[in-house]
Amino acid sequence: MYAAPGFAQPAEDCLTDAKGECVICLEDLCPGDIIARLPCLCIYHKGCIDKWFEVNRSCPEHPGD
Numbered sequence: 653m654y655a656a657p658g659f660a661q662p663a664e665d666c667l668t669d670a671k672g673e674c675v676i677c678l679e680d681l682c683p684g685d686i687i688a689r690l691p692c693l694c695i696y697h698k699g700c701i702d703k704w705f706e707v708n709r710s711c712p713e714h715p716g717d
């Protein structure tokens with residue numbers, strides 16, 4: 653798993669409200685989608701952020717965190 657110090661695993665959740673766009677795949681986050689909530693409160697598709705974390709350790713929108 654991703655054991656980067658200081659960066660918690662995102663919380664997995666099922667989205668209940670439309671939350672706009674996932675900046676990784678540029679598709680809409682729709683109710684019913686499995687999403688991941690990051691510590692910075694950004695939300696992405698679970699599958700998208702899992703792939704993102706294979707090559708990055710931080711939020712796509714908050715790379716400095």
Ligand SMILES: [Zn+2]
Binds near residue numbers: 676678700
């Ligand atoms: Zn996505």
Ligand SMILES: [Zn+2]
Binds near residue numbers: 713714
């Ligand atoms: Zn963020």
